[in-house]
Amino acid sequence: MKRKASAVWQGGLQDGKGAISTDSGVLKDTQYSFATRFENGIGTNPEELIAAAHAGCFSMALSAELGKAGIKPERIGTTATLTLDKVDGGFAITAVHLDVAVKIPGGDQAAFEKATADAKAGCPVSKVLKATITMDAKLET
Structure with missing residues (x-):
């Protein structure tokens, strides 16, 4: 499976502009x-x-991990906050923090914690990032 996106940049760094498009x-x-x-x-x-x-x-990885535990979430809400810092004369993505709220009526805290940890480690986007990834996950019952 391959996914494509493209970008066109015109002009200098500070006075230029660009456009991003996806095949979808x-x-x-x-x-x-x-x-x-x-x-x-x-x-x-x-x-x-x-x-x-x-x-x-x-969010999709967590749904899959919860499914493995026989749990079907009612709702998964995830906000990712990415940090871009000046590093060694340039810029680098140094961290991503995930704020996660999951609604599972009658949810099992231990199963929830395992699923969130496994999803954080197994998510393909997590795997591609070299940044430190932290998370606060809240189970709503």
């Missing part, structure tokens, strides 16, 4: 720029897209 069409010439990446400009940026991918991937 979910993103189509979505604007990004220096301001959207390093300031508070309107548009997206690569780090935001990685955080969104991580939140979505983790």
